[in-house]
Amino acid sequence: MSKRIFISATNTDVGKTYTSKLLIAAFSRLGLRVGVYKPIETGVTALPVDGSTLFETARQYNPSLEVLDIHDIVTLQFPLPASPFVANEGKPIDLSSFDAALHKIEALCDILIIEGAGGLFVPIDDQHMMIDLPRYFNAVTFLISHCNLGCINDTLLSLHALDTHKLPYLWGLNCKDNDHGFxxxxxxxxxxxxxxxxxxxRDIDAIAKALLDTIS
Structure with a gap:
């Protein structure tokens, strides 16, 4: 099994895919073959945008991924841009449905970046939320927070959730150019x-090394 990192954030559009792309490059600089996986993507009308971006980036650094296609990278795709619970009309989702794709990707990589959808308490179905995936995947979580007003509350709530669930994690701030008040x-x-x-x-290489230490 490869080393697994679950990418989450304090909300949607905070920078999961942006950060994942930076981590792909950072781990590659460390000599590791990087794979990517996005178990669920909503708002998909043709191809999954985030999953395709991750896949394209990872293939640039790890050409062995060329044997896969986007359906290996994004298992569940729903057209409605909402939580998986809503997008899937509340139907149950069997987490084991992710296993086959996960193992297929892991045969081609040393480290696997798994990107969640939205924040930690986005409902997957009536029994599961995003925060349940890191434990199911046996992954270390990397939490991304924003730098807008309100980031303190959002950060502390998510860190509290990870602590309460006793999940190993690191976290970082994704500050953008227009976050002038931070x-x-x-x-x-x-x-x-x-x-x-x-x-x-600023710290993506240090983050990559710290994640490896946390996994080890």
Whole structure:
């Protein structure tokens, strides 16, 4: 089994795919063959956008993935851009349906990046939420938070959830160019509360190495 990392975020559109692409490059620089998997993608009208982006990026660094196709990378695809529970009309989803694709991809990689959908408490079906996937996949979680006003609350809630579920994780902030108020409205608290924290655009190589240490 390859080393597995589950990518999650404090909400949707926070930067999971962006961060996953950076991690693909960072792990590749460390000499590792990187695979990608997105178990569920909603809002799919033709091809899954996020899954296709991940697949294309990973193939640039790991050509052995060329034997796969996008349906190996994204197992469940739903047209409605909503939570899997809503997009699938509340029908049960058997998590074991992900196993075959997972093993197929892992035969071609040393480390596997698994990207979730939305935040940790996005409902998959009546029995499962996204936060259940890291344990099912036996993966370390990397949580991404934003730098807009409100990021403190969103970060702490998600970290509390991961701690409560006793899941191993690291986390980082995805600050964008237009997050002008972060230094004055949020950064002082992060500096007070945490001895160290990662900024994704600045620390991606350190994040990759720390994730490997956490998995080991």
């Amino acid at each position: 230094k004055t409205t949020s950064l002082p608290y992060y500096q007070h509360r945490f001895q160290n924290f990662y900024r994704i655009n």
